[in-house]
Amino acid sequence: MSYEQFAYLYDELMKDAPYDQWVSFVKECLVKYDVKAKSLLDLACGTGELSVRFAKHGFDVTGVDLSEDMLSVAQAKSEVNGIKIPFFQQNMADLDGQGQFDVIGVFCDSLNYLQTEEEVKSTFKNVHQHLQDHGVFIFDVHSIHKITDVFINQTFALNEEDVSYIWNSFPGEYPNSVEHELTFFVLEDRSGKYDRIDELHFQRTYPIEQYSNWLEAAGFQLVEISADFEHAEPTPYSERIFFVAKKK
Helix, strand or coil, rough: HHHHHHHHHHHHCCCCCCCHHHCHHHHHHHHHCCCCCCEEEEECCCCCHHHHHHHHHEEEEEEEECHHHHHHHHHHHHHCCCCCCCEEEECCCCCCCCCCCCEEECCCCCCHHHCHHHHHHHHHHHHCEEECCCCEEEEECHHHHHHHHHHCCCEEEEECCCCEEEEEEEECCCCCCCEEEEEEEEEEEEEEECCEEEEEEEEEECCHHHHHHHHCCCEEEEEEEEEEEEEEEEECCEEEEEEEEEEC
């Protein structure tokens, strides 16, 4: 599968993602906590949708992702938009050598793709090292409710002319984890033939208190825990939990 096709599938899956709300949330946090920020590191940047948006809002953006294919697409998007964004291939749990930034973000529940507690703790430690003094770390994760009640044992589907998918979610190996089994059918050409592409994705989340303890242990001051882009306290039915922390 070419990276163009892979990116098309990813962007199709994420086409309804509220990217502009992530940008607005970050800008609101910077105002709320009186942080003067210019440089921003977009960790797990994927195909660059958020990186490009942040750059258009005046940030000096650097993007990091584990996938070479994703980064190829992100680079192409930045060039199409006339924006210079350096992109680097790294695992966020092994982040190293990227300099220091005013803001570091891990958005779109990307942190949930880390498979172990040690990887999450390592990511927090590495982010702390790459932040300027009093810099801000912002990330969002799926709530336990989202994983266990919304995803697990559910089926989602899309049926359009050029692409369709069936998305089944099953309990994962660990507590509060899920495996997403995705089958795409992509129109190959005008002959009417479809290619079948199978993907398996793993996500895992943790209680809010556990994330908080790991942040504090990594040297952060936790300044906000909120939900669903609202700057309001999470409820038992919140689906996306946001953490905002400052480097001590």
